[in-house]
Amino acid sequence: MSVTRDNHYVPQWYQRLFLEPGETALAYLDMAPECRGLEDGREIVGKALFRSTPKRCFFQTDLYSTFFGMLVNDEIERKLFGAIDDRGSKAIKAFLGTDKSAWHD
Numbered sequence: 001m002s003v004t005r006d007n008h009y010v011p012q013w014y015q016r017l018f019l020e021p022g023e024t025a026l027a028y029l030d031m032a033p034e035c036r037g038l039e040d041g042r043e044i045v046g047k048a049l050f051r052s053t054p055k056r057c058f059f060q061t062d063l064y065s066t067f068f069g070m071l072v073n074d075e076i077e078r079k080l081f082g083a084i085d086d087r088g089s090k091a092i093k094a095f096l097g098t099d100k101s102a103w104h105d
Contacts, residue, residue, distance in 0.1 A: 004074045005065060007081075010058035013089045025051040 015026060033046035064076040094102035 003065075003072050004077045005061050005072065006059045007061075007063035007065070007077050008059040009063060011085045011088070012054040013085065014092070015054035015057060017092070019054075025053050026057055028052050028057050 018026060028050055030046070030048050030050070033048040035046065036044045038044060062072075064074070064081060066073045066076065094105065
């Protein structure tokens with residue numbers, strides 16, 4: 001099984017709720033774009049406003065990973081946040097629908 005290293009702090013299913021019909025990318029503002037220093041002392045600031053898919057937005061590499069020597073463990077992402085995201089997704093879909101018994105579940 002592959003280890004999940006890019007951990008989303010805003011679930012992808014939730015980001016997709018903000019997509020316009022027929023769109024696959026979000027307008028994304030990076031509040032801390034990458035800066036590079038040049039040899040002459042100038043700084044180049046990376047692109048702050050861009051369009052990107054939910055897979056590439058609101059994530060951080062190894063946010064929920066734990067390390068044991070060279071071994072990377074992603075159980076926090078899979079077992080804790082995976083379950084929370086799954087139940088949250090189902091709850092939001094239920095509240096967006098009209099089936100009141102699903103609201104209760």
